[in-house]
Amino acid sequence: VPSSGRVAAYSDAVFSIIATVMILPVTHTVIPENKDLRSTLIRLIPNITVYIVSYLIVSGIWISHVWLFETIQRADEVVLFLNLALLMVVTFTPFVFTLLGQFSESMEYLEKYDVLPVVLFAATFMCLFGIQIVLIYYVFKVERIMKVEVVQNEDKMQQRNAMLWGAGIPMILCILAIICAPFSPLVGLIVLALIVASGAIRKWAYKIYEKYRGNRDSSMLLHINVRHRLLKEVVNKERVECFSDGVFAIVATLIILDICEDDIPTIDDVRKFGTVSAALSQHSNIYVAYAATFIAVGLLWSMHHTLLHYMMNMNRLMVFFNNLALACIGLSPLAFKMTTAFEDHKYGNNSMTAVQFNTAILFLAAIFQVAVWVTALFHQNVHVTQEAAYSGRDHAYITIKLSIFPLLSLLIYFMSFASEAISVTVFNAMLLGSPALFLLLRVLYPQCTKFCSRR
Amino acid sequence: VPSSGRVAAYSDAVFSIIATVMILPVTHTVIPENKDLRSTLIRLIPNITVYIVSYLIVSGIWISHVWLFETIQRADEVVLFLNLALLMVVTFTPFVFTLLGQFSESMEYLEKYDVLPVVLFAATFMCLFGIQIVLIYYVFKVERIMKVEVVQNEDKMQQRNAMLWGAGIPMILCILAIICAPFSPLVGLIVLALIVASGAIRKWAYKIYEKYRGNRDSSMLLHINVRHRLLKEVVNKERVECFSDGVFAIVATLIILDICEDDIPTIDDVRKFGTVSAALSQHSNIYVAYAATFIAVGLLWSMHHTLLHYMMNMNRLMVFFNNLALACIGLSPLAFKMTTAFEDHKYGNNSMTAVQFNTAILFLAAIFQVAVWVTALFHQNVHVTQEAAYSGRDHAYITIKLSIFPLLSLLIYFMSFASEAISVTVFNAMLLGSPALFLLLRVLYPQCTKFCSRR
Ligand SMILES: [K+]
Ligand SMILES: [K+]
Ligand SMILES: [K+]
Ligand SMILES: [K+]
Ligand SMILES: [K+]
Ligand SMILES: [K+]
Ligand SMILES: [K+]
Incomplete structure (x- = not known):
């Protein structure tokens, strides 16, 4: 067997x-x-x-x-x-x-x-x-x-x-x-x-049954x-990891499949625009947007990886929040479609709405991960490893890492109301630069803890 | 870390x-x-x-x-x-x-x-x-x-x-x-x-380098x-399992996505045919074909599961054969499309060709799994667990389980040449019945080994 x-x-x-x-x-x-x-x-x-x-x-x-x-x-x-x-x-x-x-x-x-x-x-x-x-x-x-x-x-x-x-x-x-x-x-x-x-x-x-038949x-x-x-009911985290990996992996694939179906120039397109390069450059914003979306999804995966690495097990509420985060990540093919349709501020309001939809999804996907983290800390002796608990070595690191995306997306969301210049182009540029924030955290954190412990 | x-x-x-x-x-x-x-x-x-x-x-x-x-x-x-x-x-x-x-x-x-x-x-x-x-x-x-x-x-x-x-x-x-x-x-x-x-x-x-610079x-x-x-180089089998599971899982999804895209009746279709049922029954063969294809893919997964369960590790050649088997399984969305296009023998030659293409893919997918098994047995002390080796308790069971699909598909392939009646309908019916063969093997095998050891 x-x-x-x-x-x-x-x-x-x-x-x-x-x-x-x-x-x-x-x-x-x-x-x-x-x-x-x-x-x-x-x-x-x-x-x-x-x-x-x-x-x-x-x-x-x-x-x-x-x-x-x-x-x-x-x-x-x-x-x-x-x-x-x-x-x-x-x-x-x-x-x-x-x-x-x-x-x-x-x-x-x-x-x-x-x-x-x-x-x-x-x-x-x-x-x-x-x-x-x-x-x-x-x-x-x-x-x-x-x-x-x-x-x-x-x-x-x-x-x-x-x-x-x-x-x-x-x-x-x-x-x-x-x-x-x-x-x-x-x-x-x-x-x-x-x-x-x-x-x-x-x-x-059951109550009706109890009334008529006795307990x-x-x-x-x-x-x-x-x-x-x-x-109180705890699940081992391996299956949550497997399920989540599946969602993350299929999202990237769905986006590239849509690109392959809609944006590969046909031979007629090439005749019309002269060269393959010219036909492709009709959709040149797609490649930047794809890289930006993939980086966002990749960083969300990396947050998820850190989060689950410090878990010993998960209760149902944590799994539920996890699944809500994944449902938001599953919306990213739609968000991607909007950013490519209204690439820059010449589309005015539509570009702004596209940025707001994208940041809203990013915010929700990240904040539900924070919800998993907060729920875990309520019974930290059951769910969380020693280094990740309140007094632990990596507690602040995880909390900061999980807060980068909610803060960043909230910032862009409100900025987009203030100025029309915060268009899809700026949004994509900010996503492309965001891995730097995570790497900076990785480099600075050990220095900070060293400095703090010395004082 | x-x-x-x-x-x-x-x-x-x-x-x-x-x-x-x-x-x-x-x-x-x-x-x-x-x-x-x-x-x-x-x-x-x-x-x-x-x-x-x-x-x-x-x-x-x-x-x-x-x-x-x-x-x-x-x-x-x-x-x-x-x-x-x-x-x-x-x-x-x-x-x-x-x-x-x-x-x-x-x-x-x-x-x-x-x-x-x-x-x-x-x-x-x-x-x-x-x-x-x-x-x-x-x-x-x-x-x-x-x-x-x-x-x-x-x-x-x-x-x-x-x-x-x-x-x-x-x-x-x-x-x-x-x-x-x-x-x-x-x-x-x-x-x-x-x-x-x-x-x-x-x-x-390297030879040129050796000639001019010495060894x-x-x-x-x-x-x-x-x-x-x-x-000689061995890999642990967990990654092969993960990769294979991904292929098996995505194949079923690709087929259902194609069905959702092509075969959901539109409101115009419903107006034309009167009722949703009437519009759906224009493609009624799809559901049988879907069940048959899923059962074929599921049984191939179950063979794969048995095969890898008795492996301790795999060498490169085995992984290569495994990947060829998966490549053939990846062709099943195309095979599915053919069986649904030429559902029964009124399509004559085309229905016959569809059955031949389907059985050819099934045969290849199954025979490459047999190739993994045969390669493993060449160095059975390295790759195969004790029960699965030549003298082991489950050796015959695995061999028989892996041979069912190659034999069955070969049989249908040659039968399809003999008679036009061996159409897609018959092929689907045979696939739908094939789990019975596997369950029969599961029930009979312990009895047979008991009988043999008694003599
Ligand atoms: K996985
Ligand atoms: K992506
Ligand atoms: K879920
Ligand atoms: K897996
Ligand atoms: K997988
Ligand atoms: K299938
Ligand atoms: K492969």
């Missing part, structure tokens, strides 16, 4: 890529150059919401996957196949999201034509939760694949039942949605939206206590 | 995704339905060649990366930043590949217009090898980031020089290509093609002995 490490790592790669690619339908929307970018952005809000929601749903399923695999020591052939089936359904979710997004813009279409998009969406997630339930059953049945501490734990069956309820209630909601949708697609969608609140539903269901089975309540779940 | 594990894992994710996405320009070529698929395939040969070449180049750079990181114990800030710079250039390579592919179709264009595609290609790779050289210099200069066994090794500087030559000669060739291209783009391309033969060039350069520095010759490099 092989160890479960690689099965988990492969799943992390698939989950992270699928969670992030949902930004593509948004980036493929045309940004009209002669229209106000603010109004274009407002028009894009539903699409961006679909991206965020689908990201949170996929990452939520990833978290239950992490939770289940915390109990598995070694994955046998059955776990392997069930896991592949789960991943197959997960890779299919972008299809149902796109289909639903296409037809849910106005409820009119769904009611006039048919409810297949809603039913297909619910059916896909029903399969997903169904496979999860089979997987949970199997893992808790076959002791030789479980971790020793789980097998010896007397709360084992309680833990299993809590996991089963966690997947079971969403599955019931999916089935309900399939039943309701033919009568009213709106009701179907509302039932699906309830999945987000399935924790609360479980709590109410016989407390397994339903286990893991319901939100405070306990968010702050 | 953080450990280098995560830096390596993140690099693996980026390298694997970038190596594989070069299939996209091929899949985005339109496959005309009313034309002979064989002639379409022949027309696609240059594009497929560009994919294979770019895949091999990117994976070659990945191998040198693995080699360098074998000497690093802990990655400091400088290694981290140099590595991010390297990855930035790597993510940019799809652009120069696509640009060169667009204009190298006929040499005429390059000569008539300009040589920028060749120069940009050479310049990108010059940067890549340049950053590698700086990284090698830095790593071998700062002892605290190196592994203890490398620091204590008396051949340390020889090893460094060998690595420097390995990156230096390709860089010199890139510079030569930039100089030659303005005079003749063809000569520039030939000089670039010589990079593949840079090992041989190094050998000749003073044998570092140039180190690692030149091809037999030694391929068979």
Whole structure:
């Protein structure tokens, strides 16, 4: 029976890529150059919401996957196949999201034509939760694949039942949605939206059950206590690293794929402009913007690397903040598209809006990393290594490193209101120069600590 | 100084995704339905060649990366930043590949217009090898980031020089290509093609050097002995796993992205066909084909998982075969496109050709995994765990598991010549049923070994 490490790592790669690619339908929307970018952005809000929601749903399923695999020591052939089936359904979710997004813009279409998009969406997630339930059953049945501490734990069956309820209630909601949708697609969608609140539903269901049957089975309540779940349950950080690496890696790829599709001159372009160089130079700002975006993403990765290096483990709240940071990083292909469309201040307001959108995303991506750090410090003896704790050698270093991007992006954001000269060109130049700040910190920090300790 | 594990894992994710996405320009070529698929395939040969070449180049750079990181114990800030710079250039390579592919179709264009595609290609790779050289210099200069066994090794500087030559000669060739291209783009391309033969060039350069200066520095010759490099140098398998997982994960994603882009019905389609269901059922074969392709890729992953589970480490030749297997798996988005275009036998010859292309890819992907296995068995005491060696408990199991796909695909390939009824429909049905073969093997194998040992 092989160890479960690689099965988990492969799943992390698939989950992270699928969670992030949902930004593509948004980036493929045309940004009209002669229209106000603010109004274009407002028009894009539903699409961006679909991206965020689908990201949170996929990452939520990833978290239950992490939770289940915390109990598995070694994955046998059955776990392997069930896991592949789960991943197959997960890779299919972008299809149902796109289909639903296409037809849910106005409820009119769904009611006039048919409810297949809603039913297909619910059916896909029903399969997903169904496979999860089979997987949970199997893992808790076959002791030789479980971790020793789980097998010896007397709360084992309680833990299993809590996991089963966690997947079971969403599955019931999916089935309900399939039943309701033919009568009213709106009701179907509302039932699906309830999945987000399935924790609360479980709590109410338990209270009703308790009232009529007496307190016989407390397994339903286990893991319901939100405070306990968010702050006390710890995950090892390797899987968070794998998932995050996947998101960071796919973001760079999505940007270059968009460039390859849109900005490679055709032979007709070359005929029109004379030479390949002339045709390419029509989009010359793209290369600077690409370097700037990649550097921003790279520095965010380097902050993430430092942050997780000093963690011993993470609780659910930290993982949640981490995932929000990654969701913002996943928006960078859209931000990149805006900076290339309105390259300099001759586009006036649009260039300013593009800078503001970019800095807002950078700020959010960085500040959610700070949130992970602050949450970790609340129980620093559990989560943080000795050097990184309050009195530790590297505490100030991590805090300063994590604050550079929030401060820098906030600065540019407010400067952009003050002057039209703070255009995309200036923004890109500042990003290109930002690695110098990080290297400066690296060089100065040991000197400062030496100086301070001498006094 | 953080450990280098995560830096390596993140690099693996980026390298694997970038190596594989070069299939996209091929899949985005339109496959005309009313034309002979064989002639379409022949027309696609240059594009497929560009994919294979770019895949091999990117994976070659990945191998040198693995080699360098074998000497690093802990990655400091400088290694981290140099590595991010390297990855930035790597993510940019799809652009120069696509640009060169667009204009190298006929040499005429390059000569008539300009040589920028060749120069940009050479310049990108010059940067890549340049950053590698700086990284090698830095790593071998700062002892605290190196592994203890490398620091204590008396051949340390020889090893460094060998690595420097390995990156230096390709860089010199890139510079030569930039100089030659303005005079003749063809000569520039030939000089670039010589990079593949840079090992041989190094050998000749050394012989000339030896003749004129006497045998003073044998570092140039180190690692030149091809037999030694391929068979004796061993890599730990974790990085091969990470790289392979990235390829497997991105393949599934590329297929679903293509489906989302091409096969989501628009509102106009729905008006035309009446309902969303009717519009979707125009492409109903896609879902079966998707499931079949995902199952094929999933089973190939499961074979790969079994194969690497029983390895202790891998030599270069095994990694090379592994990469060839992955290159074939990277072709599956193209294979998928063919099976969906010619879904059943009413397309006659084209459906037959699609099945043959699919089975050929499956066969190659599986047989290169068998090649890894056979190579490992040649020095089984070095590479293979005890249970997997000739007399081991699981030896026959692995061999049988690895043979299922080569045999099955060969069978369908030859059957497709015999009868027109062996169309895409039958092929998909056989793939959908193939997990049963693997599960059967899992169930029967312990019984058989029990029976054999009893006799
Ligand atoms: K997540
Ligand atoms: K990874
Ligand atoms: K990027
Ligand atoms: K490779
Ligand atoms: K991985
Ligand atoms: K990966
Ligand atoms: K697939």
